[in-house]
Amino acid sequence: MAAGIRDKVAILGMGCTVFGEHWELDSSDLLIEAFGECMADAGIEKKDIQAAWIGNHIDEVNIGKGGCYLASTLHLPFIPVTRVENFCASGTEAFRGACYAVASGACEIALAAGVEKLKDVGYGGLPDSPIFGQLLRYITPNATAPGLFAQLATAYAAKHKMPMEKVKEAITHISWKSHQNGVKNPRAHLRRAVSEDQICSSPFVAYPLGLYDCCGVSDGAAMAIVTTPEIARRLQPDREPVLVKALQIAVSSGEEAAYHGWDGAGIMTTQAAAKRAYEEAGIDKPREELDLMEVHDCFSITEMVTMEDLAISPPGGAPDDILSGFYDLDGALPCQSDGGLKCFGHPIGASGLRMIFEIYSQLLQRWPAERQVKNARLGLTHNLGGVPHQNVCSVAILGL
Amino acid sequence: MVGIVSYAAYLPRYRLNRMTIFSAMGWLNQALIMNAAGEKAVAAFDEDAVTMAAAAGKRCLHGFKPDEVEALYFATTTSPFKERQCANIIAGALCIPEEIRSADFGGALKAGGSALLAALEFSSANEGRQALTCAADCRLGKAGSLQEMFFGDGAAALLVGGEKPIALFKGAYSLSCDFVDQLRGAETIYNRQWEDRWIRDMGYEKLIPEVVTGLCRRHGLKPSDFAKVIYPCSYGGGRRNIERKLGLAPEQVENDLLQVSGDTGTAHPLLMFSRAFEEASPGDKLLLVSYGNGCDALYFEVTPQIESFKDRKRFSDTLGQHAELDNYTKYLTWRGMIPVELGLRGEEEQVTRWSMTWRSRKAILGLQGSRCNKCGTQQYPPQRVCVNPGCGAIDEMEPLSLSNRGGKIVSYTSDMLAATINPPAIYGNVDFNGGGRAMFEFADCTLEDLQVGGEVEFTFRIKYYDPKRDITFYFWKAVPATTEKEVS
Incomplete structure (x- = not known):
C-alpha cells in the first residue's frame, strides 16, 4: 500500500456558518462568512493561500460550474481554484484536493471550501435532476433520496431476520440523539428536542422512514485551510496541530446496482473506504481507538448501517449498540456530537467540511462543557454521496 | 391455409364499479342509473393502449418465438401518437426483430377486425408466416356521460400463421361507409355520440345483420351454422x-362482456373472440364481427389443434388480477381528467433525448440485458465490461431478453415524496432470475404485497408523460407475482 498522507497535512484554521434557512443570504454571503472565521482562526492573510477547491453539488440553482464563483466572491488573486462535485461527498472532495496539494508539496497553504444553498430550490428535499446521467433516468424508478435509502431498512431487516419494529426503535433513537445534540449547538439548523414517541409516530416519507428519520435541508458553508505540520507548528506554536491521519474515498463500481452479490443492507463503499482509512491511520481496533465520529446520517437508517460498515458495531449488532447509548454524547463513542446532518443540517457541498469542523473543534477542546467530548484525540468523519446502490464515500480520520 | 395460432386477452387490474360512477355523477344525470350495473376495466395510471396491447401481445406470444413474427399490426383509436408508429413500440417491447412489416390501424372502431384481416392476408400471401395483431383502447367519455359508463379499457392479441392453427381462416366480408354514430375530431379527447336510438337502430341493428348476411351469402352459410357469433354492441x-x-x-352468441370489462373499443370483438377460444371445440365455426364506420366479418373454423393448445384460459386468467378502484376522483386523476397538485417537484423537466434512447432502444423497450460469455453473469442494463467483480471481461457479451425471466425482490420502499399522480411511488431492487440486478418501480400493488425474496414478473408500462411536449415514454415495471398471474 502507498504511504498515504498520514501526518503530512495539518488543519490551520476552519470556519463554518450557522446552517439553516438563510432566505436573506446568497452563497457568496455564506462563503464570505465562513472565510472570515477560517482566516481569523488560521491567522494568515489571503495572499498566503496558494490554491483553493470548492465543493458544491447543485450548480444549476447555486454557484454555477467552474472555480470562478469562489475566486470572484473572495477575490482570490489569480490562484488555481477548482470546483469539485462528488454528490453529497463534495465537501470532503474539496478537502482532499487541498490536502493532496499540500501533501505533494505543490502548495504550502491551500483552501478547501464547501457551500450549498438549497432553499432556492422551491421545495423540500433535494431537487429532482439526472445525477446519474440522462440514460439512467429512462430506466430507473421515479425515486427520491429517502426512498432509495429506506430500502436499506427492508433489506437489513430481512438479512438479519429482525422485526422491522426493532429497526424502527433503533433508528428512532438515532434521530432522538441527534436532536438532543442539536439543542446544544448554536450553529445547528434544528434545535428542538423531540421525544422518541414523536419521532416514531411521524408520518411516513418512505417506508419505514418517517419525517424525523430524514435530515434537514439547509443553506450553509464551511471552510478549512490546510498546511504542512511544520508550518502549522511554526505559525501556531501554542496549539497541538490537528493532523490528517487518513483520507480515503471509495466509489461504487456498479456492482451494487447491477450484480447480485450485494445484500442491500449496508454500503459497500463505506466498508472499502473505512478499511483503507484504518490502514492509513494505523488503527487496528476502531471501536476502542476512536474517540468520536461524525457520520453521514442523511437518514437515520444510513447512520445505523454505517455503524456496522465502519466496523464499529458487529454485523447485526448496530441496533443493540444504538439502543444501549453507545453512540450517545455521553456514550463510549459519541457519534454526531454536533447534531449531525439530521439537526445541524445538510447544505450538501458544505457537509463534509462541517463534519471535519466538528471533529477539529472537538479535538481542540473548543466547545462548552455540555457538548465537549472529553479527552478526544482521534475522530472520524464519514461523508457519503449518492444513494446506497451508487455512491461516493469518503472517510477522513483526524487526530492530534 | 392460415389461421389463428395463438390468442390472449389483457384486462388491466383495476375495475370501477358503475355504481361508484353513479354515486359521484348521478346528481348530473340521474338516468345513468339505468346503465349502472356491473363494472368496467380501468387502465392504471401507467397504462395506455400501447402498454395494454404489449401486455396482450406478451401473453399471446407465450410459447412462441418473437423472432418468427414477421408482421405486427396494432389497432386503436386512442393512440398516444399521431405521428410515431405504436406497432414498433410494441414490437420493441416484445423483442420482435426490426425486419418486419408493421402498421397502426385506427380511425374506426372496426379497426381491430381490419387489422386481423390484414394479418391473415399477410400470412396467406407469405407462405403462412406469422403475423401478430394487437388491439387496445382506452377511450374516454366526459364525466357523467353514458360513454363513461360503457367504455372500458382492455386489449387482445392474436397470432396468425400457417403452422398448427387452432382455427382456420375461411373467409371475410366487409362493409365500409361513413356512417357517423360516434366520433372524435383530431384534437378532441372525449367521444361524442349522435342520438342513442340512431346508433342502436341504424348502426348496430342494421350493419351487423347486413355484414353477417353478406358473409353467409358469399360462403353459402346460414347464421345457424356458427357455433359462436362474436360481435360488439353494448345495447341490450x-x-x-x-x-x-x-x-x-x-x-350461439358470445357474451358482450359489458358487465365485466365495458366496451373496449377496437379491442372489444377480439377480446370476446379470445374468450370464445376457451370453450371452442374442433369443427366449431366462429364468426367474428367488428363494428364502427362499417363492419368486418371474419369466419373461422376451429381445428383439432385447439385440444393440444396450452393455457387456453388466456381470457379468464386476466380476470384473476381483479382489484376494485373504489375512488372515482382517482380514476379521473389517472385519466388526466382533473388537474391535481403534484407540487413543484412535479414540475421538473423530463427531456426525451431520442438519439440517446435510440442507442439503448433494446434495453429500454425490450428490457434486453446482456450475458457474459466468460462467466455467464446476466446484467442489466447491458454492459460491455462484465459487472461480476470476479470476471470483468470486456466485450464478451451476448444480448439477452429479460422481460420473461421474472425476478425476486431484494429491497423495497413506498415513497410519499416522489411526484406521481399515483402516490406512493413503490420501487425497489430486483434480482433477475438467473442473475443480475436492477431497480424497478412496482406496478399494480401496494406496500403490503411486497416482501424481500418475493417473486415478480415484468410488465411494460408508461415511464413518464411529458405534458410540455406531449410525449409518452415507456419502460418496464415489476409486478409482484401475488397480483400478476402469468400465463404459464
Whole structure:
C-alpha cells in the first residue's frame, strides 16, 4: 500500500456558518462568512493561500460550474481554484484536493471550501435532476433520496431476520440523539428536542422512514485551510496541530446496482473506504481507538448501517449498540456530537467540511462543557454521496 | 391455409364499479342509473393502449418465438401518437426483430377486425408466416356521460400463421361507409355520440345483420351454422334485435362482456373472440364481427389443434388480477381528467433525448440485458465490461431478453415524496432470475404485497408523460407475482 498522507497535512484554521434557512443570504454571503472565521482562526492573510477547491453539488440553482464563483466572491488573486462535485461527498472532495496539494508539496497553504444553498430550490428535499446521467433516468424508478435509502431498512431487516419494529426503535433513537445534540449547538439548523414517541409516530416519507428519520435541508458553508505540520507548528506554536491521519474515498463500481452479490443492507463503499482509512491511520481496533465520529446520517437508517460498515458495531449488532447509548454524547463513542446532518443540517457541498469542523473543534477542546467530548484525540468523519446502490464515500480520520 | 395460432386477452387490474360512477355523477344525470350495473376495466395510471396491447401481445406470444413474427399490426383509436408508429413500440417491447412489416390501424372502431384481416392476408400471401395483431383502447367519455359508463379499457392479441392453427381462416366480408354514430375530431379527447336510438337502430341493428348476411351469402352459410357469433354492441335491446333478425340461439352468441370489462373499443370483438377460444371445440365455426364506420366479418373454423393448445384460459386468467378502484376522483386523476397538485417537484423537466434512447432502444423497450460469455453473469442494463467483480471481461457479451425471466425482490420502499399522480411511488431492487440486478418501480400493488425474496414478473408500462411536449415514454415495471398471474 502507498504511504498515504498520514501526518503530512495539518488543519490551520476552519470556519463554518450557522446552517439553516438563510432566505436573506446568497452563497457568496455564506462563503464570505465562513472565510472570515477560517482566516481569523488560521491567522494568515489571503495572499498566503496558494490554491483553493470548492465543493458544491447543485450548480444549476447555486454557484454555477467552474472555480470562478469562489475566486470572484473572495477575490482570490489569480490562484488555481477548482470546483469539485462528488454528490453529497463534495465537501470532503474539496478537502482532499487541498490536502493532496499540500501533501505533494505543490502548495504550502491551500483552501478547501464547501457551500450549498438549497432553499432556492422551491421545495423540500433535494431537487429532482439526472445525477446519474440522462440514460439512467429512462430506466430507473421515479425515486427520491429517502426512498432509495429506506430500502436499506427492508433489506437489513430481512438479512438479519429482525422485526422491522426493532429497526424502527433503533433508528428512532438515532434521530432522538441527534436532536438532543442539536439543542446544544448554536450553529445547528434544528434545535428542538423531540421525544422518541414523536419521532416514531411521524408520518411516513418512505417506508419505514418517517419525517424525523430524514435530515434537514439547509443553506450553509464551511471552510478549512490546510498546511504542512511544520508550518502549522511554526505559525501556531501554542496549539497541538490537528493532523490528517487518513483520507480515503471509495466509489461504487456498479456492482451494487447491477450484480447480485450485494445484500442491500449496508454500503459497500463505506466498508472499502473505512478499511483503507484504518490502514492509513494505523488503527487496528476502531471501536476502542476512536474517540468520536461524525457520520453521514442523511437518514437515520444510513447512520445505523454505517455503524456496522465502519466496523464499529458487529454485523447485526448496530441496533443493540444504538439502543444501549453507545453512540450517545455521553456514550463510549459519541457519534454526531454536533447534531449531525439530521439537526445541524445538510447544505450538501458544505457537509463534509462541517463534519471535519466538528471533529477539529472537538479535538481542540473548543466547545462548552455540555457538548465537549472529553479527552478526544482521534475522530472520524464519514461523508457519503449518492444513494446506497451508487455512491461516493469518503472517510477522513483526524487526530492530534 | 392460415389461421389463428395463438390468442390472449389483457384486462388491466383495476375495475370501477358503475355504481361508484353513479354515486359521484348521478346528481348530473340521474338516468345513468339505468346503465349502472356491473363494472368496467380501468387502465392504471401507467397504462395506455400501447402498454395494454404489449401486455396482450406478451401473453399471446407465450410459447412462441418473437423472432418468427414477421408482421405486427396494432389497432386503436386512442393512440398516444399521431405521428410515431405504436406497432414498433410494441414490437420493441416484445423483442420482435426490426425486419418486419408493421402498421397502426385506427380511425374506426372496426379497426381491430381490419387489422386481423390484414394479418391473415399477410400470412396467406407469405407462405403462412406469422403475423401478430394487437388491439387496445382506452377511450374516454366526459364525466357523467353514458360513454363513461360503457367504455372500458382492455386489449387482445392474436397470432396468425400457417403452422398448427387452432382455427382456420375461411373467409371475410366487409362493409365500409361513413356512417357517423360516434366520433372524435383530431384534437378532441372525449367521444361524442349522435342520438342513442340512431346508433342502436341504424348502426348496430342494421350493419351487423347486413355484414353477417353478406358473409353467409358469399360462403353459402346460414347464421345457424356458427357455433359462436362474436360481435360488439353494448345495447341490450340492440343485441336482442340483432339476434332475432339473424335467428341466433342464445348459446350461439358470445357474451358482450359489458358487465365485466365495458366496451373496449377496437379491442372489444377480439377480446370476446379470445374468450370464445376457451370453450371452442374442433369443427366449431366462429364468426367474428367488428363494428364502427362499417363492419368486418371474419369466419373461422376451429381445428383439432385447439385440444393440444396450452393455457387456453388466456381470457379468464386476466380476470384473476381483479382489484376494485373504489375512488372515482382517482380514476379521473389517472385519466388526466382533473388537474391535481403534484407540487413543484412535479414540475421538473423530463427531456426525451431520442438519439440517446435510440442507442439503448433494446434495453429500454425490450428490457434486453446482456450475458457474459466468460462467466455467464446476466446484467442489466447491458454492459460491455462484465459487472461480476470476479470476471470483468470486456466485450464478451451476448444480448439477452429479460422481460420473461421474472425476478425476486431484494429491497423495497413506498415513497410519499416522489411526484406521481399515483402516490406512493413503490420501487425497489430486483434480482433477475438467473442473475443480475436492477431497480424497478412496482406496478399494480401496494406496500403490503411486497416482501424481500418475493417473486415478480415484468410488465411494460408508461415511464413518464411529458405534458410540455406531449410525449409518452415507456419502460418496464415489476409486478409482484401475488397480483400478476402469468400465463404459464
